[in-house]
Amino acid sequence: MTKAPEKAPHRVTLEDVARRAQTSSITVSRALRRPEMVSEKLRARIAEAVTELGYVPDPAASALASRRSNVIGVLIPSVTNSVFADVLAGLYDTIAGQPFNAQLGNTRYAPGIEDALIRVFLGQRPAGLIVTGVDQSPVSRALLEAADCPIVQIMDLGNAPIDMMVGFSHRDAARTATEHLIARGYSCPAFIGARMDPRSERRLQGFRDALAAAGITEGARVVTTTTPSSVALGETLLAQLLAQAPETDAILCNNDDLALGVQFAALRRGIAIGPELGLCGFNDLEVMAAAHPSITSVRTFRREMGKLAIEMLLARIEGRDPDAKVRDLGYALMPRDSTRRDRA
Amino acid sequence: MTKAPEKAPHRVTLEDVARRAQTSSITVSRALRRPEMVSEKLRARIAEAVTELGYVPDPAASALASRRSNVIGVLIPSVTNSVFADVLAGLYDTIAGQPFNAQLGNTRYAPGIEDALIRVFLGQRPAGLIVTGVDQSPVSRALLEAADCPIVQIMDLGNAPIDMMVGFSHRDAARTATEHLIARGYSCPAFIGARMDPRSERRLQGFRDALAAAGITEGARVVTTTTPSSVALGETLLAQLLAQAPETDAILCNNDDLALGVQFAALRRGIAIGPELGLCGFNDLEVMAAAHPSITSVRTFRREMGKLAIEMLLARIEGRDPDAKVRDLGYALMPRDSTRRDRA
DNA sequence: ATGAAAGCGCTAACAC
DNA sequence: GTGTTAGCGCTTTCAT
Secondary structure, three states: OOOOOOOOOOOOOHHHHHHHHOOOHHHHHHHHHOHHHOOHHHHHHHHHHHHHHOOOOOHHHHHHHHOOOOEEEEEEOOOOOHHHHHHHHHHHHHHOOOOOEEEEEEOOOOHHHHHHHHHHHHHOOOOEEEEEOOOOOHHHHHHHHHOOOOEEEEOOOOOOOOOEEEEOOHHHHHHHHHHHHHHOOOOOEEEEEOOOOHHHHHHHHHHHHHHHHHOOOOOOOEEEOOOOOOHHHHHHHHHHHHHHOOOOOEEEEOOHHHHHHHHHHHHHHOOOEOOOEEEEOOEOOHHHHHOOOOOEEEEOOHHHHHHHHHHHHHHHHOOOOOOOOEEEOOOEEEOOHHHOOOOO | OOOOOOOOOOOOOHHHHHHHHOOOHHHHHHHHHOHHHOOHHHHHHHHHHHHHHOOOOOHHHHHHHHOOOOEEEEEEOOOOOHHHHHHHHHHHHHHOOOOOEEEEEEOOOOHHHHHHHHHHHHHOOOOEEEEEOOOOOHHHHHHHHHOOOOEEEEOOOOOOOOOEEEEOOHHHHHHHHHHHHHHOOOOOEEEEEOOOOHHHHHHHHHHHHHHHHHOOOOOOOEEEOOOOOOHHHHHHHHHHHHHHOOOOOEEEEOOHHHHHHHHHHHHHHOOOEOOOEEEEOOEOOHHHHHOOOOOEEEEOOHHHHHHHHHHHHHHHHOOOOOOOOEEEOOOEEEOOHHHOOOOO
16 A cells, blocks of 8 residues: 555535535635524524535645634643643543644743743644743743733743743742651751752742751751763752751652652661652652652642643633733642651 | 743734745645645745734634544553663654654553543544554554544554554564574573563463473463563562572573672672573663663664654655555564673 | 635746 | 746635
8 A cells, every 4th residue: 555645536625515505605704604694494404504514624724714724722731740630631631522633832941942932832823822931032931922812821820921821839838848858857858859940949938938947957968960860860959958968857859750769769768758749740740649658748729730831721711811910829738647746 | 930821922823924925824824734835935925924913823713613633642562661661762762853742651551541532632633643552452542543644553563554564573572582592502491471461371372382392391481460561470480480490590580680780689699690691671662772781682672663654644644655554673682691601 | 794805925827 | 947827625814
């Protein structure tokens, strides 16, 4: 079987459907997009013709004529990070069945790539755009502000939304987690962080807020790296942390992968997670509750974020007002065995 | 700031660029797509005009005129499953910089959705299509065989490729893993599986192949469910397995999430992973090597699969022949502590 | 409620 | 190497 460009077999067009339904192409077009504008009888004939001929609309022609595509552009910094995978899941679930197509752009945490992708996406006259975070480059920001489609910034909050926003305060979330460690009686909490994108930096800030409020000095108990996060890295950072700050009795990890790695490393070193070393992750991936010991984490509402971002866009595309331009989804501390000093 | 549809400020077109460069739009078009067809002098003038005006091509117009879009459609059954996330990462890495756009379709393991998505994608006259697995519905298969673009089936192998294929034998991989368990002295290996899509079924088949070859009876040591996989499910399935087949001394898990869940559950029950219970996962996610004890798994080459799928498509789109129409990426057993009976 | 005409921005086909 | 013409399949605008 060859897949070489065979002679294109005439594509079924609105014209064809119209002929079959004994009407004009524009009426078919209307019947498909705004059925209420077409009489019931005609609508039925058209529907029949559509299925009989297997008509599929051409999005390119539609986009060209209407100067508006059905593309919803989604810019995320990483496809492998399961945090974003969850956002995407919520997003795809919500967009399914809607006449829109999510188109993914992978910025790889690089502002330059993000600028370029925004340009390309805007060139498609998207129905809407979803971008990650609130720390766009000046170039990106200018492009987005001039764009004539609705835009949602996700994953974070800030006081100067480009248009709409759905996220939560990373700083507050990390502060809450740190306060939990302190309340549980850990007196020398540490922070380890990988990747250290702007959201990670805000978490570190929240950690510091809590220490300051409790009058605890930070010492050398902050270890960060720009290396991408991984479970194995948790072990490395733990070693570094304990070497430079042996007084450490609890750790807030920038994310759950690191926390898991710390837990495995502690097991290996014979350190009792909970009694000897408190441990808290971030995001609350499914594995945290199932781990042994179970690991305390801060739950974030990632699927909901994807869902809401699409819903906000749809509202605006349909001319409705979204419930609010800025939505704070909050977070939820999930205390577990890894922060229990009295564990068996 | 309002994002309501403002008056569209005239889009920069080829015409505009042409006027500025004192030539015709078709020449600008050529200069952009096949620079070698345009004289060097003109090309320079055009390049200058393009940047000065900030020209961005309109993919819709291009698709309409050329009857060929720059979309590469990608159909996967799940966005959250990190196995597919890795494939996507390889795929996005490889497509970056190429004049193509990957467009994701989420089939959610439902043939009906897959049929519909294929229709929609084909309606875009894609440059190529990537579909997961070799078990398409008759409808999907017919659509794909009639499509006039190159197609790659990924994640599995089969003897009737629609066009091209890149994957590995799940059956052989599972057989190898089971043989490893048997070789390590485990005499009553079990299989637990979640989701049980066609690829999982083939792994189970491979498990059975190995038992048969070794003359081991299967007994009640196969526990499967159609529930989506998770770490927590590993614990549930382990309980069920041990209840119905207490003789079990090793487990091949359908994937790594389950294996991790089994390991945590074993820890909780005081079962020594390795000496008392052999454990093997599937896919070799990063966490397997970092776990304590480290967990034996079968490595699969997921990023490479994404990369190769794109490369094969690009080859065909550019009229070259891919190195081969069917590529077997194989797999690699990664023996670790979880299958060492002599572990401390 | 329905239709005719025009054109979205680009490229294929064919000149020169 | 460069330009002209026509048209991709749809929607907009304006008429009826």
